[in-house]
Amino acid sequence: MTAYDQVAWARRLKVKHLESFMVLDEAGTLTEAAARLHMTQSAMSHWLADLEELVGTPLVTRGRRVQLTPAGIIMKRLAISVLGDITRTQAELGALAQGRTARLHIGSVWAGVARGIPQALVEFQAMYPYISVTVSESPLTQLLEGIDNKQLDLVVCSLDARAYKDGLEHRELFDDNVCLVVGRASRHWNAQGPIRLIDLVQDNWIMPPPGTLTRSQLDAALLDAGASWLRPKVETPAITTLQALVHQGDYIGVCSEAMAQYQVALGNMRILPLDRTIRFGPVGVIWAKDNTAEAVKLFVEHIAEVVGQSTQRP
Structure with a gap:
């Protein structure tokens, strides 16, 4: 095959094909995708058949919810890349116009x-x-x-x-570490260290969501300290929520040392002096x-x- 033959299918590919394919993947059904694109379900099915014929292989498996085939996953990667480039170019052109x-x-x-x-x-x-x-x-x-x-x-x-x-x-x-922080409403505001991590497990904790690096490192430190299970009162990824809560109630918050030191410099929080260093990385x-x-x-x-x-x- 010549280089032209190898990319001939792509020359017939349109941005609308990629946009519609991304909508279908997100919607999960032809009916929902058609509704989002303001077309009938039959028109959506016809469009998908045209795209698969253009590519030369099935892109989804049809069922209660469509699932991407291996070829569909590759096509999605192309769509993300091309649409991302278009979005960036549009922003740059807009900036240039201004x-x-x-x-x-x-x-x-x-x-x-x-x-x-x-x-x-x-x-x-x-x-x-x-x-x-x-x-x-x-x-x-x-x-x-x-x-x-x-x-x-x-x-x-x-x-x-x-x-x-x-x-x-x-x-x-x-390099950063994980810190425990408190506000003026906490009974630990004037605490002198070192404080054992195990002695804090009954307090009201504000933690990052599970799966975040901060939470994983803290969970490992708690386990090492002998606290095999701790249920936080609040889970949030937002520093503004953490900051507001520690000012209103007797909570212990968790954040990176860099953020904790910044908040301490502003007078918003204090860092609890622990008996150990919890490395963030x-x-x-x-x-x-x-x-x-x-x-x-x-x-x-x-x-x-x-x-x-x-x-x-x-």
Whole structure:
């Protein structure tokens, strides 16, 4: 086959094909997908048959809910990549029309927001005023999905095994720990350490959701301290909820040391002096290898310099 023959099917592929395929995967049924796309179910079935004929293989298995075939999974990956590129291009064109020549989309966990990003952004925009920046906070899994679908240019987050996935680059910024924090309403506000972790298991805990790195590290520390089971009063990924609750009631909150130190500096919380260190792990920057935008390279270098300088201070 010639190179032309190998990609001939793709030349007949339209953006609408990819958009509709993503809607079908999300909806789970032809009926629901048709309703979302404002077409009849028969028209939706005809469109899907055309797409499968175009690709040359079934993309879904039909049943009560459609399931992607192995070919469908590959097609979904193509759709995410192409639609992500289109979305980014649209944003860049919009920025250009408004007189801005570059745009940077940053995602972060609490630790990055508390340490590094604010100072780095202020200095970065002073040096490069033409670069418009968007910052969002999300759990790590959503941030990495943002990199995959090209909604985010880079993320500041914990560097676990997922940071070493093919197609990603990363740079370590600092090591972080897990801290317990309290507000003025807590009976531990004036506590002197060290406090045994096992002695706190009957308190009212505010914890991150299960599956997050902070929660996993804390659960391991509790188990090591002899607390095999602990039921939190509240589970939340939001620092604003944590901050509000510790001011209103006798709670113990859990967050990264970087965020805890930031809140302590503002006078909002105190860190409980424990009898042990609960390691969180390295925090760094992750971005896609194929993202060659100059703004990404410039920001990675600058935030690494800012965090490095703060680490060297006494």
